[in-house]
Amino acid sequence: MPRARSSTAGHPRFTKQCRARMHSAIVLSDHFAAPPPRPATSDECSSAVQWPRRRVAPARIERREKCMVKHQEVGDWLDERQQRFVNISDQIWGFAEVALAETKSCQLQAEDLEADGFRITRNVGGLPTAFVAEWGEGSPVIGFLGEYDALPDLSQKNQAAQEQLVAGGAGHGCGHNLLGTASLAAASALKAWLQETGRPGTVRYYGCPAEETGAGKVFMARAGAFDGLDAAITWHPGSSISAMRGSSLAIDHATFRFFGKTSHAAGAPELGRSALDAVELMNIGVNFLREHIIEAARIHYVITNGGGQPNVVPAEAEVWYYIRAPRRDLVDPITKRVLAIANAAAAMTETRVEVHDLYGIHNFLPNQTLATLAMGVLDELGPMEFTAEEEAFAREV
Structure with a gap:
């Protein structure tokens, strides 16, 4: 209401804020070599001061217009083939195959890209569900x-509504049915654009298994699958659309398998050496360790084998650990201490410990230049538009 606006504008602190806004606008105006906006009247002070427009060089405008044409062409290409990619995503959702068992999902994607003219290399890094699809040259x-x-x-x-499709079965909690399919679509779209324009270039799609356990890309990298890349692009479903500029946590994986001596827990407990006791003592030791590691570190574990039944001293038990920290050099000393705790737990219980599947992954190395470029494209494309049906579904979730 005009009356309310007038009384608000008369407040000394509010008037000062308006002047500060005007000063900021003038400074920006000088910076961009544009004339400052006219001073606001008291009735206008309650609304935001209009920021000056940045003057853009004609060459930049022309380049931006060309980029928008490219975006539109690629967008049209994807829209025309939308059902192809939706079908792939839906099928992978239905397959719901866990790490290193993604046989159908891998085959579906490889066959789709092979039909699109890509050269397929299977069993990359010795993993049956890893493949590389490549098109082009140079x-x-x-x-x-x-x-x-x-x-x-x-x-x-x-x-x-939450309801299992298969009782106790696997599912795509992280949306990897979307992740792989959208990356496949991007590779296919880039290949089509290079063909259309006659430009040189090589497009690769990497079918990477076992992301949830962190293993797949490690073996692929050891096999040299990523050699020769100028840029690697990936994404992950989330609640916002942006280019990732930050890093991730480096991680070590390990399973600790303890071996003791079985005995009847009631009749002759003194003859037993409990592997489960060793697991529990290890977990207690690691939990006390948390006080003496950096705040950004994370340690998680699950007991994957705790014995058969209570009246039998467990001869075998196993615990699975993840150890994380911001950088590889920060993970290594923590892992060393966890290994020492495992050996100490074995000594206290007169059991034996074996360490299996000990491997690590470095923290994510962001490409700031590429992230800035990607964010610029996202800004040009603007926000996603959702149908009323999609918004209703989101509210229901």
């Missing part, structure tokens, strides 16, 4: 990373 060499593994015990019907 530079630049652009890689798109895709994933398609599901998580155990997350089976879910395609609906808002």
Whole structure:
């Protein structure tokens, strides 16, 4: 209401804020070599001061217009083939295959890209569900990373309410059915654009298994699958659309398998050497360790084998650990201390410990230049538009 606006503008602190806004606008105006806006009247002070427009060089405007034409062309190409990619995503959702068992998902993607003219290399790094699809020749060499593994015990019907599709089955809690399919679509679209324009370049799509356990890309990298890349692009479903500029946590994985001596827990407990006791003592030791590691570190574990039944002293028990920290050099000393705790737990219980599947992954190395470029494109494309049906579904979830 005008009356309310007038009384608010008369407040001394509010008037000062308006002047501060005007000063900021004038400073920006000088910086961009544009004339400052006219001073606001008291009735206008309650609304935001208009920021001056930045003057853009004609060459930059022309380049931006050309970029928008490219975006539109690629967008049209994807829209025309939308059902192809939706079908792939839906099938992978239904397969819901866990790490290193993504046989159908891997085959589906490889066959789709092979039909699109890509050269397929299977069993990359000795992993049956890893493959590389390549098209073109010369530079630049652009890689798109895709994933398609599901998580155990997350089976879910395609609906808002939580209800398992398969009792106790796996499901795509992280949306890897979308992740792999969208990366595949991007690789296919880039290939089509290079064909259309006659430009040189090589497009690669990486079918990466076992992301949820962190193993797949390690073996692929050891096999040299990523050699020769000029840029690697990936993404992950989330609640916002942006280019990732930050890093991730480096991680070590390990399973600790303890071996003791079985005995009847009531009749002759003194003859037994409990492997489960060793697991529990190890976990207690690690929990006390948390006080003496950096705040940004994370340690998680699950007991994967705790014995058969209570009246039998467990001869075998196992615990699975993840150890994380911001950088590789910060993870290593923590892992060393966890290993020492495991050996100490074995000594206290007169059991034996074996360490299996000990491997690590470095923290994510962001490409700031590429992230800035990607964010610029996202800004030009603008926000996503959702139908009323999609918004209703989101509210129901």
